[in-house]
Amino acid sequence: MSGITRFKSARMRHFFVWAITFFSLIPVFGQGGFDMDSLENLYARGIEDPADLMIVVEELANHHPDAHKKVHYSDILLGLAATNEDPLTLYTGYFRKGNALLELNEYSEALSSFFKGAEMAIEGERNDLLGRIQIPIADVYSLMGNHENAVSYYKEAIILLRKSNDSLGLASALLNAGDEYSKKDKYDTALALFDESGVIFERINFRLGTAYNIGNMGMINAKKGNNELAQTQIQEAITILEEYEDYSPISEYLTYMADIYADKQDLVRALDYAHTSLELATKYELRDEISMAHNKLSEIYELDGNTEASFKHYKDHIEQRDSLVNLEAVRQAEAERTNYEVAQKQIQVDLLNEQGRTQRITVLATIIGLVLVGLLAIGLFRRNRFIHKTNLVINTEKERSESLLLNILPKETAKELIEEGKVKAKKFLSVSVLFTDFENFTRYAEALPPEKLVESVDYYYSKFDAIMEKYGLEKIKTIGDAYMAAGGLPFPMKDHAIRMVKAAMEITEFVKTAKENEGDEDVRFNIRVGINSGPVVAGVVGTRKFAYDIWGDTVNVAARMESMSEPGKINISENTFALVKDHFECEARGEIAIKNRSEMKMYFVNREMVVPANEEDTVISAATNT
Numbered sequence: 001m002s003g004i005t006r007f008k009s010a011r012m013r014h015f016f017v018w019a020i021t022f023f024s025l026i027p028v029f030g031q032g033g034f035d036m037d038s039l040e041n042l043y044a045r046g047i048e049d050p051a052d053l054m055i056v057v058e059e060l061a062n063h064h065p066d067a068h069k070k071v072h073y074s075d076i077l078l079g080l081a082a083t084n085e086d087p088l089t090l091y092t093g094y095f096r097k098g099n100a101l102l103e104l105n106e107y108s109e110a111l112s113s114f115f116k117g118a119e120m121a122i123e124g125e126r127n128d129l130l131g132r133i134q135i136p137i138a139d140v141y142s143l144m145g146n147h148e149n150a151v152s153y154y155k156e157a158i159i160l161l162r163k164s165n166d167s168l169g170l171a172s173a174l175l176n177a178g179d180e181y182s183k184k185d186k187y188d189t190a191l192a193l194f195d196e197s198g199v200i201f202e203r204i205n206f207r208l209g210t211a212y213n214i215g216n217m218g219m220i221n222a223k224k225g226n227n228e229l230a231q232t233q234i235q236e237a238i239t240i241l242e243e244y245e246d247y248s249p250i251s252e253y254l255t256y257m258a259d260i261y262a263d264k265q266d267l268v269r270a271l272d273y274a275h276t277s278l279e280l281a282t283k284y285e286l287r288d289e290i291s292m293a294h295n296k297l298s299e300i301y302e303l304d305g306n307t308e309a310s311f312k313h314y315k316d317h318i319e320q321r322d323s324l325v326n327l328e329a330v331r332q333a334e335a336e337r338t339n340y341e342v343a344q345k346q347i348q349v350d351l352l353n354e355q356g357r358t359q360r361i362t363v364l365a366t367i368i369g370l371v372l373v374g375l376l377a378i379g380l381f382r383r384n385r386f387i388h389k390t391n392l393v394i395n396t397e398k399e400r401s402e403s404l405l406l407n408i409l410p411k412e413t414a415k416e417l418i419e420e421g422k423v424k425a426k427k428f429l430s431v432s433v434l435f436t437d438f439e440n441f442t443r444y445a446e447a448l449p450p451e452k453l454v455e456s457v458d459y460y461y462s463k464f465d466a467i468m469e470k471y472g473l474e475k476i477k478t479i480g481d482a483y484m485a486a487g488g489l490p491f492p493m494k495d496h497a498i499r500m501v502k503a504a505m506e507i508t509e510f511v512k513t514a515k516e517n518e519g520d521e522d523v524r525f526n527i528r529v530g531i532n533s534g535p536v537v538a539g540v541v542g543t544r545k546f547a548y549d550i551w552g553d554t555v556n557v558a559a560r561m562e563s564m565s566e567p568g569k570i571n572i573s574e575n576t577f578a579l580v581k582d583h584f585e586c587e588a589r590g591e592i593a594i595k596n597r598s599e600m601k602m603y604f605v606n607r608e609m610v611v612p613a614n615e616e617d618t619v620i621s622a623a624t625n626t
Contacts, residue, residue: 003288010547010569012527012578018385022344022619024258025312029425032315036060036063036064036065039056039059039060040060042056042058042201043056043057044548044600048402050080050084053080054077054080054089057073057076057080058092058093058096060073060098061073061074061076061077061093061096061489062096063499067100067104067569068104070097070099070100070103071097071100072097072098073096074093074094074097074100075093075097076087077092077093077096078090078093078094079491081093085169087120087121087123087124088120088124088126088129090116090117090124091117091120091121091129091133093117093134094113094114094117095113095114095117095136095192097113098110098111098113098114098117098133098136100134101113101346102139102407103134104346105408107143107144108141110136110140111137111140111141114133114136114140114386115137115553117133118130118133118134118559120135121133123281123554125386127160127163128160128161128163128164128165128166128169129174131156131157131159131160131166131170131173132157132161132166132169133159134153134156134160134173135153135154135157135172135173135176136156136177137153137588138150138151138152138153138154138157138177138180139176141153141271142176142179142447144446144447145442145443145444145446145447146447147183147184147443149351151180151181153179153377154173154176154180154274154358155171155177155449156178157173158170158173158177159430160504161173167200167203167204168200168209170197170200170208171197171200171201171204171206171209172197172199172209174193174194174197174214175193175197175209175212175213175590176193177193178191178192178193178194178197178216181193181529182216182219182220187220187223190216190220191220194213194216194217194220197209197213198210198214198217201213205400206401207240207243207244208240208244208246210240210247211236211237211240211241211249212249214236214237214238214240214305215233215234215237215238215241215249215253215547216235217233218230218231218233218234218236218237218253218256219234219253219256220231221233221489222234222259222260225263226441227260227263227264230256230260231257231260234253234256234257234260234310237249237253237583238250238254241253245284245477246284247284247287248289249278249282250280251277251280251281251286251289251293252277252289252290252292253267254273254274254276254277254280254293255273255274255277255289255292255293255296257273257278258270258271258273258274258300259296259298261273262299262300262303262594265306267300267303267409270300271297271300271301273298274296274297275293277289277292277293277442278290278293278294278297279292281374285533287320287407290320291317291320291479293316294313294316294317294320295313295314295317296421297309297310297313298310298311298312298313298314298317301313311551312406314551318547331467331488332379343588350530360608362452369616376593381465403440403579408500408614418528425487425537425538425539426490426537426539426618427535427536427537428488428489428492428536428537428538429490429535429537430488430496430533430534430535431486431487431488431489431496431534431536431550432486432487432488432496432497432500432531432533432576432579433484433486433531433533433536433550433554433555433558434473434483434484434485434486434500434501434503434504434527434529434530434531434558434560435482435483435484435485435530435531435558435559435562435564436464436482436483436507436527436528436529436530436562437481437482437483437525437527437528437562438460438481438525438526439525439526439527439528439567440525441480441481441525442481442525444456444523444525445480445481448523452523453523456523456525457481460483460511460514460525461478461483463507463510464483464485464507467503467506467507467510468485468503470506471485471487471499471500471502471503472487472493472499473487473496473499473500473503474486474487474489474490474548476548476549476550477547477548477549481525485500485503486536486550487499487500487503487551489536489538490538496533497531497533497576497578497579497580498580498583500531500576501531501570501576501580501583501584501605502608504529504531504570505605505608507527507529508527508568508569508570509527510525511525511568512526512568518613524569525591526561526568527567527572528562528565528566528567528569528571528573529556529562529565529569529571530559530560530561530562530563530564530565530570530572531553531558531570531571531572531576532555532558532560532561532572532573532575532576533554533573533575533576533579534552534553534554534556534557534575535552535554536551536552536555537550537551537552538550538551539551540548551609557573557575557600558573558599560594560595560597561573561602564592564594566604569605570604570605571602571603572586572603572604572605573600573601573602573603574600574601574602574603574604577601580605582609583609584605584606584607584608584609585606585607585608585609586603586604586605586606587600587603587605588602588603589603589604590602
């Protein structure tokens with residue numbers, strides 16, 4: 001997909017309270033503290049004084065680089081605190097353990113630990129500590145996609161911390177609450193919270209918190225189109241983060257700067273920021289940010305008219321994501337070939353050793369010579385048999401590789417790739433492109449077990465694939481919950497738009513029926529569909545992991561049609577409407593503004609018109625034959 005686009009959901013920088021230097025409930029052990037190796041050695045040797053032992057264990061539970069070790073030392077701390085029946089030390093132990101479990105993405109166990117810590121704060125009559133621990137409770141609910149619970153606990157934390165002297169805790173609660181509201185596009189509320197947290201961070205001179213606060217505000221203003229203000233805020237955040245060498249947010253903020261300058265049509269500076277983001281992410285091996293930077297460079301180069309550079313960065317983006325089918329069979333065949341060559345070398349070494357021994361034993365030269373001839377004959381026989389078996393394996397793996405290609409590429413495209421070793425990009429003057437997207441998929445994905453998520457997605461995509469095959473259409477790819485297909489390629493067809501709308505109607509009907517018949521164990525979604533028609537360029541990307549893909553403005557508009565659609569609706573462009581208006585009853589939506597474009601006419605497809613039986617049979621028959 002080309003063209004400058006904002007991130008689908010801005011990855012706001014969530015300032016987790018467990019990342020802040022939490023004020024100690026126990027006196028500091030020494031002025032300079034210890035590194036973790038020193039503390040672990042000290043603990044292993046044994047510490048007689050109970051107070052000193054408590055301090056060392058608490059430091060290990062708080063600062064050890066290994067999250068599993070943090071859990072271990074937190075449990076030790078809880079055991080020591082239980083012996084002393086000290087609720088405040090128990091609070092610290094549960095707080096530390098919850099943080100460690102959160103680092104390990106063990107959300108349910110982390111919540112359980114935080115709730116136990118909250119009970120200790122109540123027992124110790126410490127409302128300030130109760131307010132502090134409600135921040136990570138809200139953070140966990142936010143990560144799980146439970147917006148209502150997250151907001152509820154942020155509000156309680158803010159109320160309690162306003163009554164305490166914990167300025168850092170209050171600022172953190174305000175910042176994270178603002179982040180949560182921004183996820184729901186409630187930008188005014190988020191900015192108001194950011195304004196207040198920013199004042200507190202400035203007052204206590206906590207510059208790292210100030211950086212995240214200003215950066216988040218800049219990202220919101222960028223999404224709202226306030227580019228000048230966003231540019232100033234993001235640049236200020238980057239300057240502070242450079243002092244702390246916190247490169248992941250810097251890399252992400254740089255892509256937003258590239259977005260801002262692209263909107264201004266200053267593509268030189270936009271490319272400069274995007275390249276800087278890529279260099280930084282590459283240097284520090286930030287995989288997500290590398291992929292993001294390549295994608296942004298692809299979009300900007302396409303705006304600049306540099307198709308070759310755009311295509312290169314798009315391929316790097318796809319390869320970095322590593323989301324395409326891996327042709328493992330090809331590498332297995334190469335491994336078999338290597339094993340065969342090694343065996344050949346070993347046979348040669350064995351023969352040379354035999355020849356050396358015959359030269360040293362002259363008395364038995366004749367007998368050994370006959371033995372060698374016999375061994376050679378056997379070796380040649382076994383060699384030929386081994387070669388025959390190896391060739392069979394190689395041919396079998398070659399057939400498997402070609403079969404895999406046919407599963408991921410159109411037949412003619414796969415044939416061209418096998419015969420020529422590459423596929424030339426082709427332009428198609430008239431195709432129809434479809435995009436679908438599940439409503440609230442991200443929220444469900446964060447809360448579902450992996451196997452349940454895959455099962456739910458496969459349930460839909462298997463049916464979508466069957467529908468595309470029925471109408472002679474080509475599935476292009478899936479990215480998460482987005483499904484993309486095209487009609488009119490790799491072979492041109494006149495009625496591609498009609499077929500695509502028919503397929504879209506079957507998809508929406510299938511999704512609707514699945515939702516109505518949803519069982520207790522099922523996870524079912526609503527779906528948005530968008531279709532646009534026009535010219536595209538098609539080709540194959542990748543060298544070891546192939547993917548058939550399409551590019552062009554037609555694809556961008558199709559994606560916009562989907563994003564501007566509504567659940568259960570099929571939203572089509574004016575181009576598509578012109579091709580299907582005699583076959584489907586459509587509802588005009590008027591001209592609607594689209595990001596980075598002028599207003600565009602859109603239509604909802606309501607139902608299919610009555611078509612004479614012979615014409616309907618012709619369309620279905622043609623689709624099946626294709």
